[in-house]
Amino acid sequence: MDASTAPEIIRRPVPAHMAHIVSSISCYRERGLGLTSFRHAAPLSLPLLISLGTPFRIALGREPGRSDTQPSFAAGLFPGPVQIESDGRAICIQIDFTPLGAYRFYGGAVPDLTARIVDIGDLLGRDGREVGEKVADAEGWQQRLEIIEAFVLERTVNEPSPAIAAAIARLWRSAGAARISEIATDIGWSRKHLSRRFQNEIGVSPKTLARMLRFHRACELARSGNKYGWAGIALEAGFADQAHLAREFREFSGEKPTSWAARLAHTDPRLMREAGG
Numbered sequence: 001m002d003a004s005t006a007p008e009i010i011r012r013p014v015p016a017h018m019a020h021i022v023s024s025i026s027c028y029r030e031r032g033l034g035l036t037s038f039r040h041a042a043p044l045s046l047p048l049l050i051s052l053g054t055p056f057r058i059a060l061g062r063e064p065g066r067s068d069t070q071p072s073f074a075a076g077l078f079p080g081p082v083q084i085e086s087d088g089r090a091i092c093i094q095i096d097f098t099p100l101g102a103y104r105f106y107g108g109a110v111p112d113l114t115a116r117i118v119d120i121g122d123l124l125g126r127d128g129r130e131v132g133e134k135v136a137d138a139e140g141w142q143q144r145l146e147i148i149e150a151f152v153l154e155r156t157v158n159e160p161s162p163a164i165a166a167a168i169a170r171l172w173r174s175a176g177a178a179r180i181s182e183i184a185t186d187i188g189w190s191r192k193h194l195s196r197r198f199q200n201e202i203g204v205s206p207k208t209l210a211r212m213l214r215f216h217r218a219c220e221l222a223r224s225g226n227k228y229g230w231a232g233i234a235l236e237a238g239f240a241d242q243a244h245l246a247r248e249f250r251e252f253s254g255e256k257p258t259s260w261a262a263r264l265a266h267t268d269p270r271l272m273r274e275a276g277g
Helices: 099-113 120-124 126-137 140-155 162-173 180-187 191-202 206-224 229-237 242-253 257-265
Strands: 008-012 022-029 038-041 046-051 056-060 073-075 081-085 091-097 117-119
Touching: 022 140, 038 242, 046 099, 046 126, 073 099, 073 120, 091 099, 091 140, 099 120, 099 162, 099 191, 117 120, 120 126, 126 140, 162 180, 162 191, 162 206, 180 191, 180 206, 191 206, 206 229, 206 242, 206 257, 229 242, 242 257
Parallel strands: none
Antiparallel strands: 008 022, 022 091, 038 081, 046 073, 046 091, 056 081, 073 117
16 A cells, blocks of 8 residues: 555544543544445444545445435444445544443434434534534644544433443453343343343344454454364354354355455554454
């Protein structure tokens, strides 16, 4: 890749006082080289993006078309590939919320974002439009970052229920291997009640999040070079067998495991958000 046309990407370390809200903060500026059929596979974070250049074209689970132009937006969890294109003039700041951080920021609106991309003006009203204008008028990345971080902290006023926070922590620690029925029993809820409350605060069911976490664990193992191949990755990540892993890869990444690995081998690692790419 020609350094003169490669995008400028700045990853800002997440401040300690924001670690319970966001997983990453980044600035992105294209310099002539755009994205073509780029994809993120079933992201575990929920992005809030403020566009300062040509909008991206983004679609969920399919190739984006002309009608998929996305200016400043927010998006929820989506258990499938997010496909992105740009024309080489995109500029943006992006905040990636953790699932619990998204609830702290959006509150009860989180389920409305699931498998959707929503204009921040439509979602946050005047506040969303004004923060976009302030970021656009700011001088330099540092000032822009200060504006968006202050905006996030000011609106982070919702607390998830302790039971849901505990359930997510167990799923995350186990990379999706923890049994949901056992989590529900330990909380003192029925599995059905846990699923309903989970979807109200996170936007997806605990089963869906567990599957996404297992998929990302498999991606992490693949990227680290598992000497036992895909069969060994399937076993270590908690899949029934290699065929099960292959089905999940097709659903979450839109590709066979080998095709996914080949694509990532030729992808700028700075563009990777998570283990799944």
